[in-house]
Amino acid sequence: MTTNPHAVITLASLTLAGCLRYPHASGHLVRTATIAACLADLMGLDAAHCERIRLVTPAHDVGKLAIPDAVLLKPGKLLPEERQVIERHAEIGANILAGSADALMRLASQVAHHHHERFDGTGYPCGLAGKEIPLAARIVAIADAFDAMTESRCYRPGMSDDDALSIVSAGSGTQFDPGVASVFLASIPQILRSRKSAQALLDAGSEMAVVARFYGLSRNALRQIPRQARA
Ligand SMILES: [Fe+2]
Numbered sequence: 001m002t003t004n005p006h007a008v009i010t011l012a013s014l015t016l017a018g019c020l021r022y023p024h025a026s027g028h029l030v031r032t033a034t035i036a037a038c039l040a041d042l043m044g045l046d047a048a049h050c051e052r053i054r055l056v057t058p059a060h061d062v063g064k065l066a067i068p069d070a071v072l073l074k075p076g077k078l079l080p081e082e083r084q085v086i087e088r089h090a091e092i093g094a095n096i097l098a099g100s101a102d103a104l105m106r107l108a109s110q111v112a113h114h115h116h117e118r119f120d121g122t123g124y125p126c127g128l129a130g131k132e133i134p135l136a137a138r139i140v141a142i143a144d145a146f147d148a149m150t151e152s153r154c155y156r157p158g159m160s161d162d163d164a165l166s167i168v169s170a171g172s173g174t175q176f177d178p179g180v181a182s183v184f185l186a187s188i189p190q191i192l193r194s195r196k197s198a199q200a201l202l203d204a205g206s207e208m209a210v211v212a213r214f215y216g217l218s219r220n221a222l223r224q225i226p227r228q229a230r231a
C-alpha cells in the first residue's frame with residue numbers, strides 16, 4: 001500500500017492543530033508516536049505498517065481540540081463530570097478523522113477512537129475488549145500511557161521511568177494487551193532509545209517546524225501543498 005501524500009498533509013495539519021492546543025502538546029504527540037512505531041517494530045509488524053502507525057499516532061488526541069480549557073487545562077484532579085467531558089476526546093477525534101476512504105486516514109480514526117479502550121473491556125468510549133480493540137490502538141495505548149505518566153504536567157511532576165514501567169506491568173492483561181505489554185517490558189532499552197530519538201525532532205523549534213520534520217515535509221509544506229500532492 002502506498003502512502004497517499006494528501007492523507008499525510010491532512011494528518012500533519014491536524015497534528016499541528018493538536019500541537020498548538022496546549023503547552024508542550026507536541027512533546028507528548030511526537031514521543032508517543034515514536035515509541036508506538038518502535039513497539040510495533042518490536043512486535044514484528046512489517047516496516048510499512050510501523051510507518052503507518054508512526055504517521056497516525058500524533059493525531060490520537062486530536063479530539064482535545066474540542067475540550068474546553070477549563071477541563072483540559074485544569075490544574076488538579078477532575079470531577080467525575082469533567083472526566084466525562086475529557087473522555088469525549090476519543091469519539092470526537094474519531095469523527096474529525098472519519099469519512100475518508102483512504103486507509104491511512106481510517107487507521108488514524110481507529111487509533112483516535114480506541115486508544116483509551118482497556119483490554120478487560122472497561123475502557124472508553126466503546127468498552128471493546130481484547131482483540132476487538134484494533135492492534136494499532138492496543139500498541140498506542142501503552143505508548144500513550146507511558147509517555148503521559150512520565151511527562152510533567154502543569155499540576156504534577158512526571159513519574160520516574162521505573163514507576164511508570166511498574167504500572168505498565170501491573171496493567172498487563174487488565175488495562176493493556178498482555179502480549180504487547182510483555183514485548184514493551186522486554187525491550188525497555190530500545191523503547192527508551194526511541195523516546196530519546198524523538199527529542200531530535202522536538203529540537204526543531206516551533207510547532208510547525210517540529211511537525212514538518214516529523215512528517216518529512218519541506219519547510220513550507222504546511223502552508224503550501226507539495227507538488228506531488230496536487231493531483
Ligand atoms: Fe487520549
Ligand SMILES: [Fe+2]
Binds near residue numbers: 028032060144148
Ligand atoms: Fe495522549
